[in-house]
Amino acid sequence: MKQMKDLRWRLLLLFVPLAFLVSCDDDDDNSDPNLGRLTAQEFVQRAAVSDMFEIETxxxxxxxSTMQEVRDFATEIVADHTASSQELMALAQQKNLQVPTALPQDKQAIIIRLNGKTGVDFDKDFADxxxxxxxxxxxxxxxxxxxLEDAELRAFAQKILPTLRMHLEHARELDDMTDAL
Incomplete structure (x- = not known):
């Protein structure tokens, strides 16, 4: 009986400090409100890579491509991403933001993979x-x-977003179509 009581006290003494540790509030009221927010430079970098990748693919x-639907979609994305890329580059230059000139390795790997395919295999992978x-x-x-805190870049993103959503819808339709092949 006494051993059981001693064990309870030891467990209590062991868990009380743990309870205080767990209950500590890690959210500092004075933390940086911009932490985790997208910066203008990061947006320009990622948007430029997206445009370059879309234009190249x-x-x-x-x-x-062997499918007219794929070629039609390709024509659409090349035209739209070329236009958005030119606008983005002008904004970036005006704001002294760096624009990448080459695709990152993960995007290059996809291009190499696509380049090695032909016919229906290419069309299916391209749609995916x-x-x-x-x-x-x-x-x-x-x-x-x-x-984004930068009003001009935020307005640019707002302007381009409907086109990107339309492209996504077309890509999904194309993916469904090529999956059926």
Whole structure:
């Protein structure tokens, strides 16, 4: 009986400090409100990569695709992303923000993979890639509309967002179409 009582006290002494540790509030009221927010530089970098990737893969589809629907979509994305890229570069230059000149390795790997495919295999992979790329782009631009402090970049993101959503819808339709092949 006494051993059981001693064990309870020891357990209590062991868990009381733990309870205080767990109950500590980690949310500092004076923490940086911008922590985790999208910066202008980060947005420009990611949006420029998105445009470059869409233009490059779109041009590839114009050369390699066997489906008219894929070529039509490729024409659409090359034109729209070329226009948004030019506008983004002008804004970035005006604000002295760095614009990438090459695609990162993960995007290069996708291009190499697509380049190695032909016919229906290319069309299916291209549609998958476009759906994922446009999901990422829509997410980025939605975040930019909410997070960016720079009013001009926020307005740019708001302006481009409907086009990206339309591309995403077309990419999904194309993906469904190519999956059926």
């Amino acid at each position: 779109g041009n590839m589809a114009l050369q390699k 890639v476009q759906e994922e790329a446009h999901e990422d782009a829509v997410e980025l631009f939605e975040q930019a509309v909410e997070d």
